[in-house]
Amino acid sequence: xxxxxxxxxxxxxKRREGALAPARKKLKVPYVFIFLCMSPWIFxxxxxxxxxxxxxxxxxxxxFNLIDKPEWVGLENFHRMFFEDSDFWLALKNTVWIxxxxxxxxxxxxxxxxxxxxxxxxxxSIYRTIFFLPSMVPTVAASMVFTYIFNPAYGPxxxxxxxxxIKEPPFWFMDPKWSKWGLILLGLWGIGDTMIxxxxxxxxxxxxxxxxxSLEGATPWQSFRYVTLPMMTPVIFFSFVTGVIGxxxxxxxxxxxxxxxxxxxxxxxFYATHIYFTAFRAYEMGYASALAWVLLVITLICTLIILKxxxxxxxxxxxxxxx
Amino acid sequence: xxxxxxxxxxxxSTALSHLSPEKIAEIELHSKIxxxxxRWNDFLEMVGNHSxxxxxxxxxxxxxxxxxxxxxxxxxxxxxxxxWPSPFMWHNYLDVFTAVPFLKWTLNTLFVSxxxxxxxxxxxxxxxxxxxxxxxxxxxxxxxxxxxxxxxxGQVTMIPVYIIFSKLHWIPSxxxxxxxxxxxxxxxxxxxxxxxxxxxxxxxDAARIDGCSEFKLMMRIxxxxxxxxxxxxxxxxxxxxxxxxxxxxxxxxxxxxxxxLGIGLNAFQGLHHVQTNMLMTASALFMAPVIIIFFFSQKxxxxxVTLTGVKG
Numbered sequence: 001x002x003x004x005x006x007x008x009x010x011x012x013x014k015r016r017e018g019a020l021a022p023a024r025k026k027l028k029v030p031y032v033f034i035f036l037c038m039s040p041w042i043f044x045x046x047x048x049x050x051x052x053x054x055x056x057x058x059x060x061x062x063x064f065n066l067i068d069k070p071e072w073v074g075l076e077n078f079h080r081m082f083f084e085d086s087d088f089w090l091a092l093k094n095t096v097w098i099x100x101x102x103x104x105x106x107x108x109x110x111x112x113x114x115x116x117x118x119x120x121x122x123x124x125s126i127y128r129t130i131f132f133l134p135s136m137v138p139t140v141a142a143s144m145v146f147t148y149i150f151n152p153a154y155g156p157x158x159x160x161x162x163x164x165x166i167k168e169p170p171f172w173f174m175d176p177k178w179s180k181w182g183l184i185l186l187g188l189w190g191i192g193d194t195m196i197x198x199x200x201x202x203x204x205x206x207x208x209x210x211x212x213x214s215l216e217g218a219t220p221w222q223s224f225r226y227v228t229l230p231m232m233t234p235v236i237f238f239s240f241v242t243g244v245i246g247x248x249x250x251x252x253x254x255x256x257x258x259x260x261x262x263x264x265x266x267x268x269x270f271y272a273t274h275i276y277f278t279a280f281r282a283y284e285m286g287y288a289s290a291l292a293w294v295l296l297v298i299t300l301i302c303t304l305i306i307l308k309x310x311x312x313x314x315x316x317x318x319x320x321x322x323x
Numbered sequence: 324x325x326x327x328x329x330x331x332x333x334x335x336s337t338a339l340s341h342l343s344p345e346k347i348a349e350i351e352l353h354s355k356i357x358x359x360x361x362r363w364n365d366f367l368e369m370v371g372n373h374s375x376x377x378x379x380x381x382x383x384x385x386x387x388x389x390x391x392x393x394x395x396x397x398x399x400x401x402x403x404x405x406x407w408p409s410p411f412m413w414h415n416y417l418d419v420f421t422a423v424p425f426l427k428w429t430l431n432t433l434f435v436s437x438x439x440x441x442x443x444x445x446x447x448x449x450x451x452x453x454x455x456x457x458x459x460x461x462x463x464x465x466x467x468x469x470x471x472x473x474x475x476x477g478q479v480t481m482i483p484v485y486i487i488f489s490k491l492h493w494i495p496s497x498x499x500x501x502x503x504x505x506x507x508x509x510x511x512x513x514x515x516x517x518x519x520x521x522x523x524x525x526x527x528d529a530a531r532i533d534g535c536s537e538f539k540l541m542m543r544i545x546x547x548x549x550x551x552x553x554x555x556x557x558x559x560x561x562x563x564x565x566x567x568x569x570x571x572x573x574x575x576x577x578x579x580x581x582x583x584l585g586i587g588l589n590a591f592q593g594l595h596h597v598q599t600n601m602l603m604t605a606s607a608l609f610m611a612p613v614i615i616i617f618f619f620s621q622k623x624x625x626x627x628v629t630l631t632g633v634k635g
Contacts, residue, residue, distance in 0.1 A: 037449035044506025052483035138566040154402035
């Protein structure tokens with residue numbers, strides 16, 4: 001698996017032997033060339049990462065409307081966030097809700113689709129293309145299409161559900177109780193790219209392990225539970241981390257979908273939506289920066305918790321970057 | 324004593340010689356039944372696998388199928404939950420160009436995507452080269468920082484970056500969407516580095532001994548060898564901007580002449596003179612290039628995704 005290879009490339013004993021050969025040490029390191037090559041990245045990170053992070057940290061303690069000079073208000077933004085801003089809590093609640101359901105669901109579904117793809121002897125590449133295709137569809141188009149075809153009045157999906165015997169299919173995006181499920185289905189439809197990573201991981205599991213398992217008389221479930229699953233933990237871990245980071249930035253699908261239907265109860269109002277509306281509709285740049293920093297801290301804490309637990313469940317055959 | 328297989332055959336024939344011909348026939352029959360049973364089981368398994376895969380395929384294809392059929396319906400029929408157009412309104416695909424400035428949106432999107440792609444490729448190859456093909460102090464630290472920036476939520480830098488661009492009077496314009504891509508993308512550096520590392524060092528060493536400069540070595544030897552990886556980052560960059568919604572939403576919304584497909588499509592409903600079924604026609608046209616590109620470059624894609632474990 002490539003991910004584990006990247007991680008392994010950091011451990012000294014895995015370094016390429018060529019690097020240790022004495023002949024190469026003699027070569028002069030062309031520092032000017034290195035600097036010139038790295039300069040797009042260096043200036044990029046200064047302009048678009050370091051400077052903005054420092055400014056946004058400062059601005060999170062200010063009141064700033066883009067026109068007047070930022071006015072220092074101390075911790076007021078954070079006080080407002082936690083004690084006065086009910087939209088913040090709503091957005092946080094919605095985000096946590098959808099992440100808690102969609103992250104495990106996505107992992108399970110990606111694993112399942114990848115696993116069924118490894119089964120047939122012939123024709124699996126056709127299925128793979130079909131499963132992968134939806135992940136290519138532009139997010140805006142996909143969200144538009146989903147709100148249309150899931151529309152209870154003129155979308156064909158509910159007609160299909162009625163045909164298979166579901167008497168009162170949900171109103172999906174039109175119903176605050178079901179709108180998030182609509183978004184979850186939209187996410188699962190675009191699982192293709194994640195599935196490919198799982199597929200690569202599954203094909204990487206040594207055949208000998210399965211043979212050994214079947215010699216010991218393991219049932220298919222046991223060989224999945226004790227061979228496949230442990231070997232897949234690095235991939236699961238990786239998609240867990242990126243899933244948590246991604247879910248706090250979940251924006252386009254929800255924004256487009258709630259623009260299509262009248263989301264009066266804000267059931268599709270997520271954390272990134274809240275930042276967007278605060279910054280670019282209300283022009284409260286200071287408060288929005290504070291929201292963004294709280295987002296960063298939340299993501300960081302979640303990631304650290306997952307990192308802490310990984311020793312207990314993630315199995316690295318080649319050693320790891322994060323050990 | 325001959326080899327093992329020969330010994331076994333001899334032993335078996337001596338063992339069988341004790342048995343009556345009826346018994347041998349019976350054993351042969353049993354083994355035939357067992358073989359048939361196994362073949363039958365394999366067949367059942369294949370049928371099972373393929374039925375699961377076919378059901379999943381139908382689910383995955385369904386929304387795409389529905390977009391296409393609804394895009395070919397007239398307005399009345401598009402709101403009746405039908406799944407087959409009658410009559411076929413092929414005209415929708417022409418009407419959409421006159422109903423909304425679809426061509427302009429397409430050209431805008433194309434311009435931003437192409438410029439962005441050029442920017443990413445030009446500015447990501449050199450850093451990836453020195454991060455993989457040369458040994459220098461601080462190299463691994465730099466690489467870890469690059470990986471770290473990939474994890475950084477964009478929201479944290481978004482507001483100050485917006486302020487920079489607004490101070491430069493670049494809003495609304497395409498510049499905020501194009502210029503940053505010329506400052507390299509962490510994801511592309513990462514993908515290219517993974518690939519460059521796999522090119523044997525001996526090639527570079529031989530060229531260096533012959534007095535080849537590092538720049539020439541990069542352009543003439545490593546870049547041509549890394550064409551698949553460069554194709555992958557170009558594709559990811561192109562699709563990234565083609566599919567981007569948030570960037571255009573921030574930087575282009577104020578000027579309708581600059582709208583991209585994503586922004587235009589999202590504003591579709593607000594344009595009252597447009598029929599709702601056209602929404603699906605426009606969506607289908609928006610998806611088409613991406614899907615066509617995908618069919619031509621599937622291999623590059625899937626290799627790119629598996630090389631890095633992430634999509635751009």
